[in-house]
Amino acid sequence: MSGGRVTEIAFFSAKTYERQVFDAANAAAGNPHHLVYLENRLELESVGLAMGAPTVCVFVNDVVSAPVIEALAAGGTRCIALRCAGFNNVDLEAAERLGVTVVRVPSYSPNAVAEHTLALILTLTRRIHLAYNRVRDGNFALDGLVGFDLAGKTAGVVGTGRIGAIVGRLLWHLRCKVLAVDPYPNDHLLNLGAEYVDMDTLLAESDLITLNCPLTDENHHLIDEAAIAKMRDGVMLINTGRGPLIDTSAVVAGLKSGRIGSLALDVYEEEADLFFEDRSHEIIDDDVFARLLTFPNVLITAHQAFLTNEALSAIAETTLQNVSDVLSGTPTDNEVHPTDA
Ligand code: NAI
Numbered sequence: 001m002s003g004g005r006v007t008e009i010a011f012f013s014a015k016t017y018e019r020q021v022f023d024a025a026n027a028a029a030g031n032p033h034h035l036v037y038l039e040n041r042l043e044l045e046s047v048g049l050a051m052g053a054p055t056v057c058v059f060v061n062d063v064v065s066a067p068v069i070e071a072l073a074a075g076g077t078r079c080i081a082l083r084c085a086g087f088n089n090v091d092l093e094a095a096e097r098l099g100v101t102v103v104r105v106p107s108y109s110p111n112a113v114a115e116h117t118l119a120l121i122l123t124l125t126r127r128i129h130l131a132y133n134r135v136r137d138g139n140f141a142l143d144g145l146v147g148f149d150l151a152g153k154t155a156g157v158v159g160t161g162r163i164g165a166i167v168g169r170l171l172w173h174l175r176c177k178v179l180a181v182d183p184y185p186n187d188h189l190l191n192l193g194a195e196y197v198d199m200d201t202l203l204a205e206s207d208l209i210t211l212n213c214p215l216t217d218e219n220h221h222l223i224d225e226a227a228i229a230k231m232r233d234g235v236m237l238i239n240t241g242r243g244p245l246i247d248t249s250a251v252v253a254g255l256k257s258g259r260i261g262s263l264a265l266d267v268y269e270e271e272a273d274l275f276f277e278d279r280s281h282e283i284i285d286d287d288v289f290a291r292l293l294t295f296p297n298v299l300i301t302a303h304q305a306f307l308t309n310e311a312l313s314a315i316a317e318t319t320l321q322n323v324s325d326v327l328s329g330t331p332t333d334n335e336v337h338p339t340d341a
Contacts, residue, residue, distance in 0.1 A: 012038050022319075026320055041062055061271065093338045106162075127145045150175070159214070217341070243267040
């Protein structure tokens with residue numbers, strides 16, 4: 001691999017829409033990097049494709065486990081650049097032990113994810129996903145499309161960081177009462193009149209619950225059978241955070257019983273084997289996911305909440321700057337350490 005001024009980046013899980021934006025950002029910076037686009041997901045079987053590149057660039061479903069990092073480090077990789085905010089797929093302790101610096105893009109467009117969250121909520125409240133297909137079929141009947149007003153409803157926001165704070169604000173502007181759970185309350189939301197409560201209160205009092213927190217060791221299956229039992233009948237549940245925040249089998253049971261009135265997911269706990277690929281000619285092997293697809297009150301997008309022009313450009317610029325900083329020894333706040341997990 002090349003040394004000198006131009007540094008090589010092995011870019012795993014590359015998609016066409018990313019190549020254009022990363023090439024443009026690299027050109028705008030004077031082409032400091034040589035980007036080698038690889039369609040493969042990074043995992044133990046594909047790690048050899050990095051071929052000793054000083055940097056590998058990865059996305060949410062690349063497997064950045066200890067054995068993978070060991071293989072990368074042995075090949076000469078010194079930097080793992082996440083082109084996303086979440087870093088739950090990286091073994092940070094292994095990276096630190098092996099002297100591999102991990103960087104991420106903590107904030108690219110919180111608006112993109114927040115607006116997608118709102119799009120999911122509004123689609124479900126007004127049954128737009130059903131209406132869209134019906135009208136295209138020449139069926140103009142309204143039976144089954146009765147929605148509900150958001151104004152006056154109670155919205156529970158779990159995690160009010162960059163994204164959740166915007167979601168809370170948008171829902172407040174739609175005249176919802178906003179409840180929130182976060183160990184670090186957001187001043188702007190507090191000033192608007194949002195109430196920070198404990199999780200049990202949020203579960204018991206919310207008409208809609210949106211998950212906007214990161215996945216950590218502590219909140220795996222935050223929404224499980226016990227949590228669902230505490231929710232209001234007919235509650236709307238939205239997850240644009242990370243799939244494993246929800247025990248999907250428990251949610252399927254909640255949908256069957258009617259406790260959960262509607263569900264929208266942009267993330268799914270077993271998404272790594274499904275999302276980001278065209279599988280329209282395959283049989284879906286995941287029975288839980290296949291069951292979800294049968295409910296008329298379930299709306300799923302395939303991890304696209306981040307996917308706006310603005311977000312992609314910001315991701316590309318920050319990722320390439322992160323790599324330049326790491327390789328030149330310039331400290332960056334975008335480094336991720338085991339203590340951040
Ligand atoms: P952030 O770091 O700004 O905010 C996260 C907030 O969650 C913090 O205020 C933190 O205190 C809080 N939190 C952590 N654990 C919690 C818990 N158990 N209960 C309640 N609150 C908790 O992060 P940001 O930018 O708002 O992103 C949030 C998450 O959204 C990311 O970690 C990522 O998993 C997800 N995400 C999803 C995307 C998508 O395309 N679907 C795109 C970008 C992020």
